[in-house]
Amino acid sequence: MTDASFIIVAIDGGAASGKSSTSRALSERFHLLHVDTGSFYRAFTAELLRQNVATDHPDAITSAATALQLDTAIEGRRAQMKINGRVVPDAEIRTPAVNANVSHFAAVPALRQALLEYQRGQADVGRSHGFRGLVMEGRDIGSVIFPDADFRFFLHADPVERARRRAAEGQQDSITERDRLDQSRKTAPLACPEGATDVDSTHLTLEEVVDLLSSHLATRLAPVA
Ligand code: CDP
Ligand code: CDP
Secondary structure (H helix, E strand, O other): OOOOOOEEEEEEEOOOOOHHHHHHHHHHHHOOEEEEHHHHHHHHHHHHHHOOOOOOOHHHHHHHHHOOOEEEEEEOOEEEEEEOOEEOOHHHHOOHHHHHHHHHHHOOHHHHHHHHHHHHOHHHHHHHOOOOEEEEEEOOHHHHHOOOOOEEEEEEOOHHHHHHHHHHOOOOOOHHHHHHHHHHOOOOOOOOOOOOEEEEOOOOOHHHHHHHHHHHHOOOOOOOO
């Protein structure tokens, strides 16, 4: 089903560049379904670690990842992935072990493939729940998942500022190491896709970033909040 009025917004960027907070604010301002694909990779990682699957065993990763039953629960404006009928809670996906392993699992092509159609299918989830569009954030949304998205943004911020932001959240996370792994992998590496709008948020407040992106979206959609 195609619906020309349903808009797709893709937001990519490195760790702690502001993707989630910006996407959440846009989802409220324009009544969009918010899809945090990083949480999907994190949930897969938590599940594979629970099954004792090693990051350097691509065959085991492939068979474990493809066996998972995926579904979606909507919480407010956020899409939550269900694995085998259960939403993996935030407390289980934002742990030091997941932070340390997620980019290794995310570099395995079969694991990315196992999530590809599920991610694209979120557009139908959004339509069927009456949203006016979808804001999806990650590393390869504007390049691989929705290269024809109505709006594609790439958020940058100085690594020192990003580390400060993550530490202020009380999280133990080596963001530069994850960025290095995400940028250097062969499949769907982290990079600003050609034609995307590049935003450097190092010296911008969250509100300024949200206002800037909103000014683009407002050319197609009136804000609701
Ligand atoms: O919140 P933060 O930016 O630190 O990370 P995240 O968005 O939760 O993503 C966690 C990890 O998942 C990333 O470092 C990537 O390795 C992987 N990821 C990916 O490969 N592709 C995506 N579309 C989203 C996340
Ligand atoms: O999703 P991602 O890892 O890219 O970043 P985030 O979780 O949205 O943002 C990480 C932290 O930086 C949050 O505590 C935000 O409130 C903060 N932030 C900020 O201080 N200034 C911005 N321009 C954007 C985010």
